[in-house]
Amino acid sequence: MKSLRFMVMAFFVAVPLFLGAQNPETEEAGETAIARRYHEWALDALLEGRSAEALAALERGADYASVSSDLSYFLALARFMEGRSRFSALEACRQALETDRWELYERKEAQYLEAVLLVTLRFYEEALKVLERWDDSTAHYWRLRALKGLAHAGNPGTAGFGTDADQSFLNAMALAMDRFPRDPYIVRLLFEYAAAKDRPGESRALVDLALRRLPVLITVVDSLPFALANSPDLAYMAAPFIRDREEARRYVAAYRASEEQPNPESIPAALNLGLINGKQAVDELFARPYQWKTRLRAAPQEGFKGLDDTTGGIHPKTLQLVRPIEKDLILVIRDLLRSEDELEYLKRNLLVFSGVITEDRDKDGIVETETWYLNGMQREYRYDADQDGVPDITVHFAQGLPSRAEITIPLANAEDMVMNGQGRQVLLHWEQYPAVLEAALEGARYLPRPLDYFYAPVSFIQLVPGAPDYPDLAEPLPFLTGRSLLSFAAVLERPSGEFENALERIELSGGIPVKSTVYARDILGVERKAAETEFRQGRPFIQHIDLDLDGRMETIRRYDPADAYVLLLSESDWDGDGMYEYAETRQSDGTIKKSWDLNRDGIRETEQ
Numbered sequence: 001m002k003s004l005r006f007m008v009m010a011f012f013v014a015v016p017l018f019l020g021a022q023n024p025e026t027e028e029a030g031e032t033a034i035a036r037r038y039h040e041w042a043l044d045a046l047l048e049g050r051s052a053e054a055l056a057a058l059e060r061g062a063d064y065a066s067v068s069s070d071l072s073y074f075l076a077l078a079r080f081m082e083g084r085s086r087f088s089a090l091e092a093c094r095q096a097l098e099t100d101r102w103e104l105y106e107r108k109e110a111q112y113l114e115a116v117l118l119v120t121l122r123f124y125e126e127a128l129k130v131l132e133r134w135d136d137s138t139a140h141y142w143r144l145r146a147l148k149g150l151a152h153a154g155n156p157g158t159a160g161f162g163t164d165a166d167q168s169f170l171n172a173m174a175l176a177m178d179r180f181p182r183d184p185y186i187v188r189l190l191f192e193y194a195a196a197k198d199r200p201g202e203s204r205a206l207v208d209l210a211l212r213r214l215p216v217l218i219t220v221v222d223s224l225p226f227a228l229a230n231s232p233d234l235a236y237m238a239a240p241f242i243r244d245r246e247e248a249r250r251y252v253a254a255y256r257a258s259e260e261q262p263n264p265e266s267i268p269a270a271l272n273l274g275l276i277n278g279k280q281a282v283d284e285l286f287a288r289p290y291q292w293k294t295r296l297r298a299a300p301q302e303g304f305k306g307l308d309d310t311t312g313g314i315h316p317k318t319l320q321l322v323r324p325i326e327k328d329l330i331l332v333i334r335d336l337l338r339s340e341d342e343l344e345y346l347k348r349n350l351l352v353f354s355g356v357i358t359e360d361r362d363k364d365g366i367v368e369t370e371t372w373y374l375n376g377m378q379r380e381y382r383y384d385a386d387q388d389g390v391p392d393i394t395v396h397f398a399q400g401l402p403s404r405a406e407i408t409i410p411l412a413n414a415e416d417m418v419m420n421g422q423g424r425q426v427l428l429h430w431e432q433y434p435a436v437l438e439a440a441l442e443g444a445r446y447l448p449r450p451l452d453y454f455y456a457p458v459s460f461i462q463l464v465p466g467a468p469d470y471p472d473l474a475e476p477l478p479f480l481t482g483r484s485l486l487s488f489a490a491v492l493e494r495p496s497g498e499f500e501n502a503l504e505r506i507e508l509s510g511g512i513p514v515k516s517t518v519y520a521r522d523i524l525g526v527e528r529k530a531a532e533t534e535f536r537q538g539r540p541f542i543q544h545i546d547l548d549l550d551g552r553m554e555t556i557r558r559y560d561p562a563d564a565y566v567l568l569l570s571e572s573d574w575d576g577d578g579m580y581e582y583a584e585t586r587q588s589d590g591t592i593k594k595s596w597d598l599n600r601d602g603i604r605e606t607e608q
Contacts, residue, residue, distance in 0.1 A: 031064050031067045032064075032067050032068060032101075034061075034064055035061060035064035035065075035067055035068035035070070035071045036068065036070075036071075036103070038057055038058065038060065038061025038064065038071060039058075039061070039068070039070055039071050039074055039104070041057045041061075042054040042055070042057040042058045042061070042074060042078070043074075045057060046078075051082060054078060055075075055078045055079070055082055055084075058071065058074060058075040058078050059075070061075075062075060062092075065092075065095050065096070065099060066099055067099070067101060068099065068101060068103070069096040069097070069099045069100055069101050069102050069105070069107075069110065070096075070102060070103055070104045070105050071096075072092045072093070072095040072096035072099060073092075073093065073096040073105050073109065073110045073113070074105075075092040076089045076090070076091075076092035076093035076095075076096065076110070076113060076117075077089075077113060079092060080113070080116075080117065083389055084389065084390075085388050085389055085390045086117050086120055086121055086387070086388040086389045087121070087388050089113075089117055090114065090117045090118070090121070093110055093113050093114045093117060094114065096110045097110050097111065097114065108134070111130055111133075111134075112134075112138060112139075112142070114130055115127045115130045115131050115139075115142050115146075116142060118130065118146075119142055119145050119146050119149060120366060120387055121386060121387055121388060122149060122153070122364070122386075122387060124146040124147070124149045124150045124153070125146075125150075127142065127143075127146045128143060128146050128147075131143050131146070137176075137179075137180045137183050137186070140172070140175070140176040140179065140180065140186065141176075141183070141185055141186055141189070143172060143176075144169065144172055144173060144176060144186065144189050145189065145365075147165065147168050147169040147172050148169055148189060148192075148193055148364070149364050150165040150168070150169075151165035151166050151168075151169050151193070152196075152362055152363055152364060153165070153362075166202060167202075169193065170202060170203060170206065173186070173189070173190055173193075173203075173206055174206060177190075177206065177209060177210070181213060182213075182216065182217065184217045184218070184231030184234055185231065187210045187213070187217060187231075187234060188231065188233070188234065188237065190203065190206055190207065190210055191207070191210070191234070191237040191238060191241070192237070192365070194207050194241065195237075195240060196363055207241050210238070211238060211241060211242060214234060214235075214238055214251070217231055217234050218231060218232045218234050218235050218251075218255070232255050232258060232259070233255070233263055233265075233266075235251040235252055235254065235255035235266075236251070236252050236255055236256075236263075236265065236266035236269040236270070237265075238251065239251060239252050239269040239272075239273065240269070245273065248269075248273060249273045249274070249275065252266065252269045252270055252273055252275060253270075253275055256270060256275065262284075264284065264285060264325070264326075264329060265326075265329065267281050267284055267285060267329070267333060268329070268332045268333060268336060271333065271336045272336055277342075278336075278337040278338055278339065278342030278345070278346075279342060279345055281333055281336070281337075282333070282342070282345050282346050282349055285325060285329070285330070285333060285349075286325070286349045286353065287323075323355065324355065324356045324357070324358045324367075324370070325355065325356070325357050325358070326357070326358055326359070326360070327357050327358065327359040327463065327470070328359070328360070330346075330350075330357070330463050330464075331463060333346070334346060334463065334464055343464065343465075346464055346467075347464045347465070347466050347467045350376065350463065350464060350467040350468055351376045351466075351467060351468060352375055352376050353373050353375075353376055353468070354373055354374050354375055354376075355372075355373060356370050356371065356372050356373070357370075357371045357373070357470065358370050358371075359371075361473070364387075366387050367384075368383060368384050368385065368387060369381070369382065369383045369384075369473065370382045371470065371471055373468065376468045377397070377399070377400050377468065378397040378400055378468070378469065378471065379396070379397055380394065380395065380396055380397065381393075381394070381395040381397070381402075381458060381471045382394050382395075383457075383473055385477070390408075391406075391408075392407070392408045393405060393406070393407050393408070393457055393477075394406045394407075395457065395458060395471065400468075400469065401430075401433050402430055402433045402434075402458065403429065403430060403433075404427070404428060404429045404430065405426075405427075405428045405430075405457070406425055406426070406427055406428075407425065407426040407428060407457070407480055408424070408425050408426075409424045409425070409426060409441075409480060409481065409482075424441060424442055424482075425441075426439055426440065426441045426480055426485070427439065427440040427441075428440075428455065428480075430455075431450070431451075432451070433456070434454045434455055434456035435450070435451045435452075435453070435454055436448055436453045436454065436455050436488075439485050441482050441485060442482075443494060443495055444482075444492060444493065444494040445492070445493040445494070446485040446486065446488075446489040446491075446492055447489060447490055447491040447492075447493070448488045448489050448490055449488075449490045452488060452490075453485075453488035453489075455478055455480065456474060456478065457473065457474055457477060457478060458471040458472060458473055458474060459471075459472050459474060460472065483511075486508070486511050487510070487511040488511075489508050489511070490507070490508060490509075491505060491506065491507055491508065492505075492506040492508060492513075493505050493506075494506075496518045496520070496530075496531075498518065498531065499518055499520040499530050499531070500520075501520065501521065502518050502519060502520035502521075502530055503518070503519050503520075504516060504517070504518045504519075505517045505518075505519065512535075512537075512538040513535045513538055514534075514535055515532070515533065515534055515535065516531075516532070516533040516535070516540075517529060517531070517532050517533075518530045518531040518532075520549060521549075522549040522550075523549075528546065528549050528551060529546065530545065530546050530547075530549060531543060531544065531545045531546070532544045532553070536561060537561075538564075539559065539561065539564040539565070540559045540564070540565060541558070541559055541561060542556065542557070542558055542559070543556070543557040543558075543559070544556055544557075545557065547572075552576060554572055554573050554574060554576065555570065555571065555572040555573075556570070556571050556572075556580075557569070557570045557571075558570075560586075566586070567584075567586060568585070568586050569583065569584070569585050569586070570583065570584040571583045575600075577600070579597065579600065580597070581596060581597045581600065582594075582595070582596055582597075583595050
């Protein structure tokens with residue numbers, strides 16, 4: 001939800017800018033003043049709702065990042081809030097810290113943003129190093145997020161966490177709950193952690209402490225600052241741990257009565273406790289269009305505690321406002337339904353569903369996959385493996401089957417990702433999934449033989465028997481490289497390195513070139529065969545060339561069979577009489593001897 005993201009960003013930057021505007025100092029000249037002006041333009045555009053223009057102004061002003069940390073920090077925040085690559089946001093944030101010239105913001109704010117980005121990108125150890133110098137509630141919250149991520153990393157996506165990481169998380173949680181007993185966001189992490197455990201015995205003492213404090217944590221207290229006012233969502237999060245069923249019912253019922261649109265995550269608790277029946281649960285699950293608001297833990301003095309990404313938004317193709325539904329939520333509700341009629345009702349809703357189903361595969365609170373449906377048919381699937389905010393795989397569907405995909409081949413390491421972007425993108429088309437029709441990478445087009453090369457990034461399951469298929473990511477994900485594409489290609493098409501604006505078409509056998517043909521356009525725009533090369537054992541052997549594109553191959557080249565791409569002889573017949581008037585011959589010492597047949601007698605008597 002981009003508008004919400006930018007509203008939050010405006011909340012962060014408006015107060016510092018207002019304070020800076022009251023400074024009576026004379027405006028500086030030079031690059032610092034220019035950087036400040038770019039910041040003002042961006043903020044004005046932001047506050048007027050022109051988010052794209054705000055980000056564009058900051059990108060243009062990036063040339064002045066070396067004189068203004070404020071500009072780089074604002075750019076990092078804008079990229080993060082606008083859903084751009086989190087690697088690019090991290091790069092801008094680190095630029096701000098390296099420049100270390102602040103007017104409107106503080107270094108601490110940029111360090112908090114750096115920690116948030118590192119946790120989001122799963123660089124947990126780095127995030128802990130950044131946070132170790134701070135001791136406020138925000139630092140403790142993100143430290144817990146990092147430790148919780150490390151606990152999950154032992155076996156992502158399951159309840160089996162690493163023992164050492166578990167103990168580190170629980171020790172840090174005990175300290176945080178002691179230091180900040182009224183902070184509901186810390187307790188939220190505890191409930192999320194305990195809910196993911198098969199046997200939450202290790203955390204039971206902390207959970208019991210949180211349950212004793214629950215009435216205080218979920219009640220509105222006007223005297224507390226905004227960031228700590230209340231967290232009514234804790235009522236349904238705590239329900240599975242409350243031993244007294246009637247007490248749990250009271251908490252969940254009170255929460256749902258107080259909210260005009262209860263968070264869908266409260267549906268399982270309400271259904272399990274008998275507050276709603278199965279049909280009501282399904283109706284509430286599919287109620288749309290609307291988007292619930294994420295409660296933000298975001299005060300200027302506290303940094304970015306609850307600044308989590310929202311998963312709702314505008315689909316770029318349909319421009320339809322949708323509310324995402326979590327895959328795990330569908331599965332939990334399915335398992336709680338008490339009759340075949342209720343299960344059938346859930347299936348019927350899925351058969352006509354238009355919207356997006358999301359999935360948090362590693363249970364770190366950040367969505368990695370999105371599956372878009374239109375009237376029960378898959379339209380698009382996205383998977384963001386590194387959680388940088390940019391899909392690594394996007395699969396498009398036609399009639400319920402994958403038809404094409406954009407796949408990013410990642411760069412070598414995280415540092416390359418930060419400095420050089422997202423990696424190389426493969427555009428792939430299937431003729432009959434999973435058989436690949438063609439693929440394109442870095443200007444080259446790979447054409448495999450029919451039904452010869454298979455690439456299946458997703459398989460299909462049914463969330464409910466009889467319901468539409470749901471794409472399930474292959475484990476492990478098939479690794480795609482230029483070499484694998486080449487090895488299965490029957491034909492490789494790529495821009496010619498010899499002719500401008502020409503296409504080279506290489507016929508292959510087992511990845512080894514057999515024949516190459518170059519097509520170019522003459523001055524009239526007519527496409528002609530410009531060159532043809534025959535290969536032996538993958539090396540060029542003989543080549544015919546039409547250098548003037550008159551339709552006649554007037555030049556012939558012969559290559560050294562023992563040394564790839566070493567030209568031994570080049571002969572040209574310019575007038576088409578069958579005799580080669582000009583030649584270039586490679587000598588044994590590597591020099592080139594040129595010779596001409598000036599009198600057209602078939603003997604090249606002039607040499608150079």
